[in-house]
Amino acid sequence: MANVLVVAELLEGKARKTTLCAVTAAKQIAEGTGGSFDILSIGEGAGAAADELAGYGAGKVLKAEIAGGYTCEKYAATVAEAGKGYDVLVACASAYGKDLLPRVAAKLDAGVASDISAVHTDGGKLSYTRPMYAGNVSGTVEILTDKQVVTVRQSEFDVAEASGGASAAEDIAVQSDPVADKVEFLGVEVVKSERPDLGDADVVVAGGRALKSAENFTSVIEPLVDALGAAMGASRAACDAGYVSPELQVGQTGKVVAPKLYIAIGISGAIQHLAGMKGSKTIVAINKDKEAPIAQVADYFLVSDLFDAVPALTDAVKKL
């Protein structure tokens, strides 16, 4: 029987959807082992976020209000203290989860299974599948320590549906940690977009180096993105060249996405990029070179100059 604590991720006082993917994993662990799960709402606005998180079937929602910006040094001691009462700690493997949970794990002497894609509870015994080698191998791993720390890949766990009801709320004490004084949070530049979040969009339109400029992303890619109501993504090369900002990067080092439709435009398909999108249901490639490695994963391939094909595609989509 495993009792699970979900570590919520807050952004501007609200729980990010990443939290609800972690809730789904926590439910699988709890249900498969006959245990239960709680949620820890931690950060600035933890109280309001806890109210929102009370509707997902957790036994209770713990609250730890911490003002100022997030640093793992400031949060880890409180999460670890709360985690002492649980068998498994779960968060999403977002930049937040990958930063915070290993620090918590080290405090608890717990092993970490990071970025898992599946939970197994055969006979009540927990193990996890995780993609390795840029998604070219999947490993099944058991955690041997008393406590287990797990981060989950957002694209592999559905966003939990609200189940009604209201979990009990409980304030917990914020723990101090001397190392927290060594990091001063000066600010975060949150990139705002009216478009769907890349992590959980149904459709992703991604551009590569062949776009040649930021202006071309705006004039060629964005109209298609908006015609499809899609999220915009990019290859590492396009982010690196400064055509779009880094948080749009899809790949081994960026976001891993698995939308219903992924359209790769002017992206050759380096192995590191494929690692971030080959779980997509339908993959479309638009590329001049039909031998490009993206062909290995593409369901549909339009061999064409993107500057001709994409505006035509945008027009055709608008006529649907």
Add this chain to the structure above:
Amino acid sequence: MKILVSIKRVADPDNAGKLKVSADGKAVTSEGLEWKMNPFDDWSLEAALRLTENAAEKNARVGEVVLVSIGPNDADTQRIIREGLAKGAERGILVEADEATLDAGIVSSILKAIVDKESPDLVVMGKQAADGDSNVAGTELAEKLAWPIINSAMKIKTADDGKTLDVQRELDTGVATLKVTGPAVVTTSDRILHPESVKNGVTPDDHQYAKLEVGGRYASLKGIMQAKKKPIDQVSIGDLGVDTAKALNYTKFELPPARSGETTFVEDAADLVDKLHNIAKVI
């Protein structure tokens, strides 16, 4: 300034599609693939070299970079360390270990033992290894040292040998700006390779490094010659007094199923939209 950089050898990440799994599913085999320096470590080495040189004076060394690699004591691991020495690092440490006996917890404990002996101002390391893709060892090392961690650093600036650091780090929602009191552990994003991403108070602030497309700098011929004479200390885990109990046990490895179906080549945009709408039914 003294910086410890951990470098791991990994099976050639650009050919990871050629990896195989042993018949019993207990091991990943990389036969036929060359061992390469973990690319994430290569970025970190580049950052460490920039922090310890005067780029305006032909990259004259003004600090020390110590490389540490944990792995089999063989020609491949030594070659990876020599590659880092040829790029400019001062010396290497090879901690002999069978990779199958390691996990992130053990690796971070080994690195802590090395830090305790070497007392660097910073540890700069890859945020993940291109094989395990775990993203864990750097942060665990920081916690074990009671040091701060800066994960996915894209800009680092220090004018006092790492005692204080102005950094920007990449998030999946944007960019965070932090002021950090060292010593600290730093992991890097690929943006750390940009021409103006590292400032050390020695190289003029307006210096522009050459644009690097893929990884860190190449070794010069002179660097390669000098590297042959640089020392590589060999250490055993036993010497370090580290707890070697594993926290993770991999029970099975598998190759993920290939994507089913063939690629359909479409004629034009209208044909593509027709197929996406009527056959795939995704728009």
